[in-house]
Amino acid sequence: MQIENIANVLKAKVLTPELDLSREVVHAFSSDLMSDVLTGDHYKTVLVTGLSNLQAIRTAEMSDIDQVIIARNKEVSQEMIDLARESNIVLLKSSYSLYRVSGILFKEGIKPLY
Amino acid sequence: MKLHYHIDGGDFVNAGKASSAVKGVLKQLNVPSRRIKRVVIALYETEVNVVAHATQGEIEVAIDSDQISILVSDSGPGIADVEKAMQEGFTTASKEVREMGFGAGMGQPNMKRNSDRMDIQSVPGQGTTVRIVNELKD
Numbered sequence: 251m252q253i254e255n256i257a258n259v260l261k262a263k264v265l266t267p268e269l270d271l272s273r274e275v276v277h278a279f280s281s282d283l284m285s286d287v288l289t290g291d292h293y294k295t296v297l298v299t300g301l302s303n304l305q306a307i308r309t310a311e312m313s314d315i316d317q318v319i320i321a322r323n324k325e326v327s328q329e330m331i332d333l334a335r336e337s338n339i340v341l342l343k344s345s346y347s348l349y350r351v352s353g354i355l356f357k358e359g360i361k362p363l364y
Numbered sequence: 365m366k367l368h369y370h371i372d373g374g375d376f377v378n379a380g381k382a383s384s385a386v387k388g389v390l391k392q393l394n395v396p397s398r399r400i401k402r403v404v405i406a407l408y409e410t411e412v413n414v415v416a417h418a419t420q421g422e423i424e425v426a427i428d429s430d431q432i433s434i435l436v437s438d439s440g441p442g443i444a445d446v447e448k449a450m451q452e453g454f455t456t457a458s459k460e461v462r463e464m465g466f467g468a469g470m471g472q473p474n475m476k477r478n479s480d481r482m483d484i485q486s487v488p489g490q491g492t493t494v495r496i497v498n499e500l501k502d
Binding site: 282283284285286288289299301303304305306308309311312313314329337 | 376377379380383384387397401404405408409412464465466468470471474477
């Protein structure tokens, strides 16, 4: 599923609209614990998290995760958006909870990592 | 090739900058992406540990055609029992560190898992030195 379509089904705001939104997403991993994200063998993964800080973006970068969804309408700083852009990471913000975002993605056929 | 980075304790804004820079260098050197990922995850967890626990630290990176050698030395409280610190789930992290998405006792196991060789030397009350060596070729 393309990240642009994911943004639509989640009614999410795309915070990095200048990046390629046609990229394909196969897996999702939902966590607020960044060390847990770092253990994953990620492939075309979207990270869903309630952790809205620079480390969420850094963790995605180190894990080769190219798209991040911040759930629950958490405030996203300009520094996060700048870092995401610099790291070529598509950043979305959804008002839905982590559970709801995960549930919708699962229903849409996005696979879990484990 | 030699690289050097400085880390300030408590500076969560810049935690990961060195790992990001090393990732860029290894990409330019056409190192296989799975090997790059191992290096940068081990280094990133180390950086976060220095930011979380130490007052300051230095990262020395040496890259040759076959391997990368990373030496991270910090000034700080040190680790009283290194073996215990290696156990999954063991943590002394503050609430602030946990709010940053770390501090669940997974850092050191993640460092070890992503290193080909790793060695931790620590003097309580003075600081900790971590050496990580990874092969860069398949």
